[in-house]
Amino acid sequence: MKGVHGMNSMELLRELARSDKIAFKKHALLRMHQRGISAEEIKEALMEGEVIEEYPEDKPLPSFLVLGYAGERPLHVVVALDLEERMIWVITAYEPSIEMWEEGFRRRVKR
Secondary structure: OEEEEEEEHHHHHHHHHHHEEEOHHHHHHHHHHHHOOOOHHHHHHHHOOOOEEEOOOOOOOOEEEEEEEOOOOEEEEEEEOOOOOEEEEEEEEEEEEOOEEEEOOOEOOOO
8 A cells, every 4th residue: 555655654654663652542541551562562563563454444534454573572463553643542552462463473373
């Protein structure tokens, strides 16, 4: 999916993360606290990550599942991208489990 100025979504997410244009929904902060994930780890994951799923029809904003790493720790970060405000909204974040994700954490396990 192309973002603004011809950038792809991940390039735009990286640029916004680098510029600290990251906001956290209340749910995300609660889950991050429960899971021991810091805002710095989220930023690191977004700056180095890759979009593995896109949800362009999500309302009110299109959202994405990003796989990134904070050091050696894999993280899945669900974000909504507000192109008008040029802001990333973190919806939730978690450490993917091998029971639900194939090796590499890019594809869901087929049931």
